[in-house]
Amino acid sequence: MLGKVNHIAIAVPDLATATATYRDTLGATVSAPQALPEHGVTVVFVELPNTKVELLEPLGAASPIAAFLEKSPAGGMHHICYEVDDILAVRDRLVASGARVLGDGNPKTGAHGKPVLFLHPKDFLGTLVELEEV
Amino acid sequence: MLGKVNHIAIAVPDLATATATYRDTLGATVSAPQALPEHGVTVVFVELPNTKVELLEPLGAASPIAAFLEKSPAGGMHHICYEVDDILAVRDRLVASGARVLGDGNPKTGAHGKPVLFLHPKDFLGTLVELEEV
Structure with missing residues (x-):
């Protein structure tokens, strides 16, 4: 069911600062910043040979990552995003198994213009899981 | 400098429970558990098409993840491991840039039998970073 990270x-x-850490200190290739007002974040992607690291900075007063940064002011790992083929079929199977989907349960459009959903961390080992249909 | 995740x-x-979540709920392929007494953990690898998720359970009284689980009893993302070609050259470059290496600064042998080092989370956006020579 799960595809790539x-x-x-x-x-x-x-x-x-975060971009400089990955670009200059760690020597990685980084994208230009991209503002995603619908998600309340500005993102930079660190391009690695097999996947990406997404650096997220709060955007706007109601950013969904503001509370996370209040608890962890220096930053920290926020979520992991797995690719799936059919996000609605996966959602329905997960909900049937008792897992909780955040928000109204319907996919939103993610940073790559594809449908995304977030799953409740309490159902997935304390880890916020994003699913993205590719 | 950074290779694959x-x-x-x-x-x-x-x-x-964690293995069942990834195998049964999320439908992923998981390895058999592997005890790593030197690292104070038992690990299961979730095999994804482009990388792995490593599930870590404390092993022994002095497990380095015990304090993490006291703060986050349900679990949570603990570290990210990047591959490098020459771990000593990368270490020396990072130390010269002011970054801190955990422990005595010398590589240990990781879960895959390769040299690994951990970098201080405060120097890397609140994220514990492991480097593995491949």
Whole structure:
């Protein structure tokens, strides 16, 4: 059911510093920042040979990562995104198994313009899981 | 400098439950448990098409993930492991840039029998980073 790890997201208090850490200190290739007002974040992707790291900075007053950064002001791993073929079929199977989908249960459009859903961390080992249809 | 994401590690309080979550609920392929007394953990690898998720359960009284699970009893993302070609050259470059290496600064042998090092989360956006020479 699970496909590739599309990305691992790291919430950061300052995107410029975080980008410099990955680009200059760790020598990785990074994208230009992309504002996603619908998701309340600005993102930079770190391009690795087999997957991506997504650096997330809060955007706007109601950013969904603001509470995370209050608890972890230096930043930290925020979620992991797995690719799936058919997000509605996977959602229905997970819900039938007792897992909880965040929000209204319907996919939103993610950073790559594809349908995404988030699953409740309490049902997945304390880890926020994003599913992205590819 | 950074190569592939070798794995994303999730610390869990109970490996059997965690394995069932990934195998049965999410439909992924999982390995048999592997005890790593030198690292104070028992690990199960979730095999994904492009990388792995490493499920970590504490092993022994002095497990390095015990404190993490005290703060996050349900589990959570613990570290991210990047592959590098020459771990000593990368270490020396990172130390010269001001980054801190955990432990005595010398590589240990990781779950795959390869040299590994851990970098201080405070120098990497609140994220514990493992480097593995491949």
